[in-house]
Amino acid sequence: MHMKMFFLLFFFALPFVMADLQVGFYKPTCPQAESIVRQVVQNEFTGDRSITAALLRMHFHDCFVSGCDASILIDSTNKKPSEKEAGPNQTVRGYEVIDKAKKRLEDACPSTVSCADIITLAVRDAVALAGGPNYTVATGRRDGLESSPSKVILPGPEISVSGALQMFSAKGMTGNEMVTLLGAHTVGVAHCFFFNDRLSSPDPTMDPALVAKLKKTCAGNDEATAFLDQSRTPFTIDNQYYKQILLRRGILQIDQELALDNSTSRIVSGFASNGIGFRQSFAKAMIKLGNLQVLVGKAGEIRNNCRAFNLANRKAAN
Template identity: 45%
Template sequence: MAIQKIFSVLFLQLVFAFLLVELTNAGGLQLGFYQRTCPDAELIVHQALYRYISRDRTLAASLLRMHFHDCFIRGCDASVLISSAGKNQTEKDAIPNKTLRGFNVIDAVKSALEKKCPGVVSCADVLALVARDSVLMVGGPHWDVPTGRRDGRVSIANEALFNLPPPFANITVLKQQFAGVGLSVKDLAVLSGGHTIGIGHCTTISDRLYNFTGKGDTDPALDPRYAAQLKKKCKPGNSNTVAEMDPGSFKSFDEDYYTVVAKRRGLFHSDAALLDDAETRDYVKLQSRTQGSTFAQDFAESMVKMGNIGVLTGKQGEIRKRCAFVN
């Protein structure tokens, strides 16, 4: 009897644990969320996206950045895609998002999905899948993207203006902002590695080059020889020219970013700031020394974690018909 009682208790505990897991999954994201409602969803995303990336590899960095900017404001709810209307200025028109590009790509991917599975796949999931596939198409890692996000209905420009990590941020600010959305110091070091692809506008580094402390000086954290090269490209007041974040391989996703930062050649002050903290500095040195031995796996894990920030699921939010407008 005693043995039967023990087995009965264990069985009930297992049943309870199973139900708890099921309830948790029901309210969150899951792999293969569209398996029944739109089984070809990820294939449709991949094929529609490839038509753009195959013609312009620089779009990969832009689309990765768009997902990052979305998740840091109100969570990964596609609020960055909503267009302003009347007096309502949305995230899309906030100063940090003025240089975002690729909205037409998202619209094209969403349109392809709507033709096959109308009203099923959210714009928030489109952003997450497009970010993953963009990285993959330029040589980066693959990761499984849990889906089931719903789209938000609110987008406020000032929230993006004040809450997105700026390129001029120091390590203290960066750690605080990442912690504020549930990301660790390691996530900060890893996700910064996304700067292995893409460019930066000269206007974002102008002060770093010409007026770092307000006295017409250059940021001492920047390698002097590299600063001289940047000054040849980025003249004072130049608002149109851009500089590569990972010179020589800015169209390929690799570990070179960490070698660049270790040499004090990170383009933004926020890149250089990784050398100002023991944990982030150790990560930079590890990846530069071992040629990114763990970077691909680390990046995949941190991207999944970032993609879980503040998601709307179940009956929350909506599934937008067009990503730029709430239904």
């Protein structure tokens, strides 16, 4: 049985420091670090534009659990399951992109660039390639030493707006930032099992024409997918998502509720009418997301392989 859990040009002047993270952190030790990540993401995006949505989802699922520490990348072992085993992470993908970047970085600068920074940089680059804002990322994150499925608690597709606000607030995020980050649904897809219940007994908040279309898409196949943005730009980061949910064309319950709830409807309308405002807010929210509970200094480690703790810490973990 599928667990119905989901998840889910703005510049800053240099130098820019956020907490103990710093723009250009790797310039002294691995000056080509950011260009290596960018090249890997560019190559992947050229062949698969959906990689932007995949990396956005990975980033959110990583940062929203125990902070941006790359704990989502750890593979399970016979002795210990990792976050990858949790229901919400069963459909997370894009790990191979991080692996490719890590391999190239280890060849160029061994034991220097963290997997947590690779994810954050890769997402930044994928967003820009998909037409979204090009924002500056401060680096210096360290990789975490724990990855447990029991800690994976994320907003589900059927969560109420008030419930989602509580979860985001617990992470220090505002309601505006929550609505902004859900705007990442302007790219990507959802499997039918995430929203079939809205079709079986047609949800009155969903456009009847969309209900009919999705019934054909999902007929007899829970694994089929539908674009979360039903406009003509499902691979582009723009404000079409907000326009669509105002037309009652939100695929997931939480998406549609954003346009209907009094606490968020005004924000949705604002973004729907102001694409530049959305881009600026999206850049700021992504920067804030990427700085949640980061490990810096001597905390954590710099993994040699993003899928496994380093040997000494692996022994301690087991």
